[in-house]
Amino acid sequence: MDESIRWRNMRTAPRDGSRILVTIRASEQGPGAVDLVYWSNGDRFGSDGWRSSDSTPGLIVAYAEPELKCWMPLPGVNMDAMLRPPAWEGEDEKELDGSGI
Numbered sequence: 001m002d003e004s005i006r007w008r009n010m011r012t013a014p015r016d017g018s019r020i021l022v023t024i025r026a027s028e029q030g031p032g033a034v035d036l037v038y039w040s041n042g043d044r045f046g047s048d049g050w051r052s053s054d055s056t057p058g059l060i061v062a063y064a065e066p067e068l069k070c071w072m073p074l075p076g077v078n079m080d081a082m083l084r085p086p087a088w089e090g091e092d093e094k095e096l097d098g099s100g101i
Helices: 093-098
Strands: 020-024 033-040 049-052 068-073
Touching: none
Parallel strands: none
Antiparallel strands: 020 033, 020 068, 033 049
């Protein structure tokens, strides 16, 4: 697998509006999942934060920092467009991006 396609710590996620994949933590509302999100600097529809890429103005799906476990860049065009990586199920941040070594 391409080294650029791996889960990384959320502290390193780009906050420039580019779209990325994230693992959403499991909660009482359901199991962990993967979503496509971007960082929004805020506007008349909401404050700064992570928003689901398919949100529409006025109907925003926003994620609080603690809800997101890790991120990865979108797969390149050489990968199967329908391939979606499974949600990260390992231990929290200490194992992401080699930081536990």
